[in-house]
Amino acid sequence: GAGVSQTPSNKVTEKGKYVELRCDPISGHTALYWYRQSLGQxxxxxxxxxxxxxADDSGLPNDRFFAVRPEGSVSTLKIQRTERGDSAVYLCASSHGTSGVETQYFGPGTRLLVL
Amino acid sequence: QQQVKQSPQSLIVQKGGISIINCAYENTAFDYFPWYQQFPGKGPALLIAIRPDVSEKKEGRFTISFNKSAKQFSLHIMDSQPGDSATYFCAAYFAGNMLTFGGGTRLMVKP
Structure with missing residues (x-):
């Protein structure tokens, strides 16, 4: 079956611009996570x-970052007034969300480069 | 504060050798410890995982050893192959919460 998909796969933007990153989770998964991976970490x-x-937005670094999931499926991560330090791979993961400990399945990520 | 520490940062092993990666955690609330494998340009993929009530789990060439009292766990890759060359991340998790990842180990298996 289809895994987690993320678009775009790459995004280059200029400092100060607004970007949106999209995540399509595995069908039927109610839990969805966003992670950020810097180079070598x-x-x-x-x-x-x-x-x-x-359920938990404690990892968002500041109020320039915001995410939505209006229909409980697709999610969009939004970054306002991008900074060079925002350059990273943004990963999305989903899981069944039904009970206890669950495997999280990751998408391929969106590579964001802020010039 | 880094809650999961991973070592070494990089590892070179000859084909057929044993690769060993170590992790230590701080939060005793963690109750699930997965290992993820990541190839360049791809997202992390679950390799093997263990619960703290088990001291060892083996799946094929991959084994997790878990020491609850020391708050340490390790991944052993037996008969390492060039196709195992990737970055490996240990992680820790408790239900309804996010994964906390180690810093990663870049493994290279030489033919």
Missing amino acids: GPEFLIYFQGTGA
């Missing part, structure tokens, strides 16, 4: 959705 948590609501 492990992924770092940004935000977690259970259904339509953000």
Whole structure:
């Protein structure tokens, strides 16, 4: 079956611009996670959705970052007034979200470069 | 504060050798410890995972050893192959929360 998909695969933007990154989770998965991976480092948590609501947004670095999941499926991560330090791979993961400990399945990521 | 520490940062192993990667955690609330494998340009993929009530888990050439009292766990790759060359991440998790990843180990298996 189809895995987690993310678009675009690459995004180059200029400092100060606004960007949107999209995640399509595995069908039927109610839990959705966003992580950010800087070069040579492990992924770092940004935000977690259970259904339509953000259950935990403690990883968002500042108020320039915002994410939505209006219908409980596709999610969009939005970054305002981008900075060079925002350059990273943004990973999305999903899981069943039904009980306890679950495997998170990752998408290929969106590589964001802020010039 | 880094809650999961991983070592070494890089590892070179000859084909057929054993690759060993170590991780240590701090938060005793963690109750699930997965290892992820990541190839360049791809997202992390689950390799093997263990719960803290088990001291060892083996799946094919991959084994996790877990020491709850020391808050340490390790991945052993037996008979390492060039196709195993990738970056490996240990992680820790508790239900309803996010994965906390180690810094990663870049493994190179020489033919």
